[in-house]
Amino acid sequence: MDMTTKLIAAAEQLFDRHGYMATGMDRLTEAAGMSSRTLYKHAGSKAQLMARVLTERDRRFMARLEVRTVDALFAALEDWVWVEGTRGCLFLRSRAETGGDTPEIAEAVASHKAAFHRRIEEVVAADLGREDPVLAEQVLVLIEGATHAAVYRGADAVSAARAAAAILIERART
Amino acid sequence: MDMTTKLIAAAEQLFDRHGYMATGMDRLTEAAGMSSRTLYKHAGSKAQLMARVLTERDRRFMARLEVRTVDALFAALEDWVWVEGTRGCLFLRSRAETGGDTPEIAEAVASHKAAFHRRIEEVVAADLGREDPVLAEQVLVLIEGATHAAVYRGADAVSAARAAAAILIERART
DNA sequence: TGCAATGTAAAACGAACGTTTTACATTGCT
DNA sequence: AGCAATGTAAAACGTTCGTTTTACATTGCA
Numbered sequence: 564m565d566m567t568t569k570l571i572a573a574a575e576q577l578f579d580r581h582g583y584m585a586t587g588m589d590r591l592t593e594a595a596g597m598s599s600r601t602l603y604k605h606a607g608s609k610a611q612l613m614a615r616v617l618t619e620r621d622r623r624f625m626a627r628l629e630v631r632t633v634d635a636l637f638a639a640l641e642d643w644v645w646v647e648g649t650r651g652c653l654f655l656r657s658r659a660e661t662g663g664d665t666p667e668i669a670e671a672v673a674s675h676k677a678a679f680h681r682r683i684e685e686v687v688a689a690d691l692g693r694e695d696p697v698l699a700e701q702v703l704v705l706i707e708g709a710t711h712a713a714v715y716r717g718a719d720a721v722s723a724a725r726a727a728a729a730i731l732i733e734r735a736r737t
Numbered sequence: 738m739d740m741t742t743k744l745i746a747a748a749e750q751l752f753d754r755h756g757y758m759a760t761g762m763d764r765l766t767e768a769a770g771m772s773s774r775t776l777y778k779h780a781g782s783k784a785q786l787m788a789r790v791l792t793e794r795d796r797r798f799m800a801r802l803e804v805r806t807v808d809a810l811f812a813a814l815e816d817w818v819w820v821e822g823t824r825g826c827l828f829l830r831s832r833a834e835t836g837g838d839t840p841e842i843a844e845a846v847a848s849h850k851a852a853f854h855r856r857i858e859e860v861v862a863a864d865l866g867r868e869d870p871v872l873a874e875q876v877l878v879l880i881e882g883a884t885h886a887a888v889y890r891g892a893d894a895v896s897a898a899r900a901a902a903a904i905l906i907e908r909a910r911t
Numbered sequence: 912t913g914c915a916a917t918g919t920a921a922a923a924c925g926a927a928c929g930t931t932t933t934a935c936a937t938t939g940c941t
Numbered sequence: 942a943g944c945a946a947t948g949t950a951a952a953a954c955g956t957t958c959g960t961t962t963t964a965c966a967t968t969g970c971a
Contacts (some may be wrong), residue, residue: 566948581836584758588929598949599930609929628855655888656833662755676795676889700897708898709883714829715850716874723874728814730908731901762959772919773960783959871934 570595574606575616579653582615582678583660587627612665613657620653621675628682633702634688637725640706644721649713679703691735698735702728705718738788742830748780749790753827757834758766758788765775785829794827804855806864807906810857811899814880818895823887853877865890865909872909876902 573595577586588609592599606612627639650656650685654672663669678704680697705724747769750762754856757786762783766773780786801813824830828846861873879898886894 579840582834584757585834585836586755589927597953600932601948601949604947605928616792618933634751649839651829651833652885655825655885656830658888659761659830660756660834662759673889678892689856697897697900700886701901703890704879704882704894704898704901706882706885707886708878708880711826711829711885712878712881714832715847715878716854718872720878722876722882723871726871727875727878727901727905731904734904761957763957772921774920774962775918777960778917 564693566597566601570602570605570612570728571616571619574612575620578613578616578657579650580646583657598696603644607718610661610665613665614671617654617668617675621671621678625675625682626680626692628686630631631737632684633686633728634725636686636702636706637709637728641721643719644710644713644718649710649717651711651714652707690732695735696729699720701731740771740775744771744776744779744786745790745793748786749794749827752787752790752831753824755823757831776868784839784841786836787839788845791828791831791842791845791849793846795852798849799856802853802860804860807860807902810860810880811895811902813881814883815892815895815899818884818892820886822883823891824860825885825888826881832897862907869909873907875905 574586574591577591579593588599588602589628592602595602606615628636629641630636630639640724654675656666658672661668681701682693683703683706684696684699687702688694691698705728709721709724712724739886746761751765751768753754762776764778764860765786769776770851780789798817801817802810804810804813822882828849832846835842857877857880858868858870858873862868865872879902883895883898886898
């Protein structure tokens with residue numbers, strides 16, 4: 564396993580479970596199993612490391628959203644929550660933790676959320692046979708809501724969102 | 738203006754805008770306009786201060802949700818977002834920043850979210866004339882979603898959620 | 912009049928922060 | 942055989958962290 568890969572995987576785990584600011588570099592070097600010298604050679608800085616973590620997570624998350632129907636979007640979200648757990652959206656959390664003042668992080672978040680929004684519009688259009696920006700916004704809100712409600716309401720939040728989306732889609736179709 | 742009130746107001750601003758971990762006590766004493774000795778006499782510790790901020794915010798937020806219809810719930814959320822801005826849910830954010838490992842904070846968050854869920858069930862029941870836990874869960878997801886989507890989508894997210902809720906309510910009524 | 916309460920200003924506490932440096936070992940290519 | 946690259950271990954960098962302490966001023970009530 565490549566050092567950079569190992570580092571990013573360890574960083575994602577710690578940042579996600581304990582928070583970006585609360586995770587010190589000592590804890591990170593230990594978890595990644597490498598010296599701080601090597602860590603900095605690969606990561607550059609803590610902020611750059613977080614940005615790489617986010618880029619990698621974007622890749623992994625967006626790959627799951629390569630679907631053709633809105634219902635499949637929620638099925639994918641259920642899988643994601645099952646695998647990754649329910650700790651909210653790491654993108655919004657990193658942005659909030661840094662007050663948006665860390666450029667590398669703010670940019671990674673912005674570009675992920677733009678891609679996320681675009682993807683939902685595409686899926687809604689494919690499912691409905693026409694574009695519907697308002698419905699897409701509602702689906703986006705339901706996914707974001709399921710992600711965050713699941714933190715304290717559990718997986719029920721995701722299935723509730725899925726059922727709600729089905730109703731909205733059905734209504735938009737007829 | 739009472740010292741404790743001034744302190745909590747300053748703390749809420751800084752914690753919300755820059756994050757809990759990223760806000761140092763020096764910055765806090767300066768913003769609150771008091772010595773660190775006085776600050777610690779009133780707050781006890783940084784974690785206790787955050788807990789009091791959350792308790793106060795819960796009071797202010799829940800007061801706005803004293804309504805009788807689901808649509809009024811979203812109108813209240815629109816007002817809240819207008820006044821307080823769109824930086825996501827401070828309760829979930831504090832919990833995430835501390836990994837749930839700070840008891841005072843974790844408890845304040847848990848009790849707020851429990852009250853929040855209860856209130857939505859009540860409003861849905863009042864609006865519909867009967868209890869509907871599934872619809873309540875969907876409304877909760879829409880509010881949580883609007884709160885977080887608004888961070889990058891703006892106020893449109895809230896009105897989209899409002900319209901979606903209207904459809905779900907209408908369908909549940911007939 | 913005098914004491915208890917409440918405040919400020921500022922230094923000090925040890926610990927932890929992100930990052931860099933020093934000194935050395937191992938590897939793989941030409 | 943020899944050099945460049947890549948790694949480790951560990952100390953040190955100066956800064957900032959949350960919190961406590963020391964010394965002193967002001968106020969309000971008995």
